[in-house]
Amino acid sequence: MIRIGANPICWSNDDMPEIGGDIPLEQCLSEAKAIGIEGMELGNKFPREAAALRPILAFHGLDLVGGWSSTFLLERDAEAEFAAARAHIDLLKTFGCTVFIAAECTRTVHGTRSAPLSARPVMTDAEWDLFNARLTAFAERLAGEGLTLVYHHHMGTVVQTEEEVDRMMAGTGDAVKLLFDTGHITWAGGDAPTVAARHRDRIGHVHVKDVRPEVAREAAAADWSFLDAVLAGVYTVPGDGSVDYIGVMKALPAYSGWVVIEAEQDPKKAHPATYVKMGYDNLTRFMTAAGWKRG
Template sequence: MSAIRIGINPISWSNDDLPALGGETPLSTALSEGKEIGYAGFELNGKFPKDAKGVGDVLRPYDLALVSGWYSSLLAQRSAAEEIDAIANHVQVMAQNGAQVLVYGEVADAIQGKRISLVERPRFHTDKAWQAYADKLDELARFTLSQGVRLAYHHHMGAYVESPSDIDRLMALTSTDVGLLFDSGHCYLGGGEPLQVLRKHIDRVCHVHFKDVRKGVVQLARNNLWSFPDCIVNGAFTVPGDGDINFGELLDELLAHHYQGWLVVEAEQDPAVAPSYAFAQKGYQTLRRLLDERTTQ
């Protein structure tokens, strides 16, 4: 039997960056429905408490594990020491609730929540800038590991590390202390073929977001120079089984390399268009079937 577990991000019910998308839905709805569907755990969103005890108290009645939680970093603008101070509480929330990885998102200068074309995203323009950032990231990752939590770097649309070449460079410049969060949807929208990127960096992957894409909408996004919010509201993303990515081949790659972490269903959509329960259930059932086909003897 595989040690892989299937979790979900509450973004299927409410979006932190775009509160108009499900902002009125209470966290309890997401947790109760996710548990009923079959998910083993949840990642954090803005509706969770910010302290370790509070997070545990919220999850415990539903018998759900804490999968991980997004951390908004400003490391590109400040020192490693400053970032270590800033991240310390988040690390403890993870560690004290059994999460072994944290989702690291670089938001310095990012445009992911703004109505600005994705081509205007920030970039490191020199070798020196890349190296300075990588050095700080290594120091930060060593700190989180010392607390029992591995940093899982989230390549993300609208941020410094978005494209396959960005991922390549970051992985080449950092030590293995820095883990990689592989996100199939961001990989595809960022110009990559998910299987190729996963295969290239499989030894660094410590966390997985399985997000599907509608390739026709992605092409419109590229042709019309959409912002990231435009991509979301126009349906570029969806749950596994509802779009065009082959998750079976991605899962085969993970299993071949003995991945034992979480598969997290995450799809930024408007719940008024893509009803939360139905789509969360579709994502779970798709991954459950694919996983069972490969691991049940």
Template sequence: MNKDHIQLGIAPIGWTNDDLPELGRENTWQQCLSEMALAGYQGCEIGGQYPKDIEILRKALELRKLQVCNSWFSTWFADAPLKKTLDAYLPYLRFLQGLGAKVIGCSEQSGSTQGGVTPMYGQRPQWNTLQWRKIAQGYSELAQIAEDHGMRVCLHHHMGTGIQTPVEIDRFLDATPDNVYLLFDSGHIFASEGTQQAVEYVLKKTLPRVAHIHLKDCRPHIIAEVKADNRSFLEAVKGGIFTVPGDGIIDFRPLFTEIDRSGYRGWMVVEAEQDPALANPLEYAMKARDYLRQHTGL
């Protein structure tokens, strides 16, 4: 793959989980950044432990030769007034812009079950026509604001939300203009659909609209246990449903071929939330980096 086109990053969720603060509470944000750099990554996403003072964070990143490439941002267009999301969006967008990020990854959280006790493979949001329209309009607004700041907004399809399956991803992209992008996440597609073919299909179909990529692997035997025991998303995470590329079931080689062939320019980010007490963050970051080096040349 072309080193001038693609940069490699990693998410801090392997060190400390924002949704499950007890996972990795012992790992400081300074340790997290240092181990990211030690493992050989060029950048990272924002974690909840990171300092809110932009100058403190920027200096820490520069010392380790790291860049911020993206951050999670929750939207609430389906169930709340537009203003609720926009009031939080603009200051956070400017924060990311000040750190040099070009992308903000958003997730529509109206009705989401990812943070509760609902079974991961149970009921989740099913929006009506009006709600879908509000989501599309909201993301169109976010995209224009992002463009005005030299950035791009993308939707992170996610388990437990109303945009999880290939059909729902298609509906979202069809309803929004071309300046609304997708954050492609290999692990969430596999967890949703259960096949390599689905992962490859969604990537190939959506690549023209993909602005950011999460490389996440899955453990199918844990998926089977989660289904059998009706575990929630967070219980599944603690149980090890996700892991780094090369440690699970997904064959990333055809994905890398498709990404390279498409001319994609941007970040590929390892994002594999696990219990750091069971999956040492540095060890798994290095394992993923070795796999990427072997199969992408990056």
């Protein structure tokens, strides 16, 4: 079963809260529901207590998909990471979520506007061995809670490139699944359909955003930060950039789960409801063309 969700970063940014900071959560949820979105991931404007969050989502008829969790497995072991994630785990379980979105944020630069992407952290061989072992152990602990760890490769972090995604997947156990993000892998220089096909059996969650290649080239040439590139419009919604979405979907013929529109832009330049509607319409068209069936 395939369901279409959205991330509130389309309306209000988490890494730079002033982007869309004036847009209330009510507007985000009501516009998402009107577009046809079935569920939302967490954002900075969402309450993190189940008693407060449940009536908000229920009022809009939206499910909770899940939400980002920053891991620091290069700095602490799986047991300490699990303890740090306890409240998030409990919230996800309360709402019947099935995936735990994790991204390693040790030394990350993606949230620092003054740091160019060229300054991102790169792991040593010893750090790779440590990270993969701890990520596997953390994922196995989460499986015991009924949650599947889906790892979010991301620009500016230690797992950014196609080669790094491959190394992580090769070095971790089956409890670790991949959150495949079409925009991050494309901007990092990877070929989205190829990477999707290579890891199809372990892809447990999908984020869809598109890339404007001319902005990505300018960002590389001028050594921009991640946030400066986002503000300049490097990302957009599916069908408004260079990603081959039909190719990606055909590479994942047996995929079942959430497909989440997560296209961070400056809402002053890209009206959120207009762009998410565009992305939703393009996405459903691509799904039909690729033979994907919605549940």
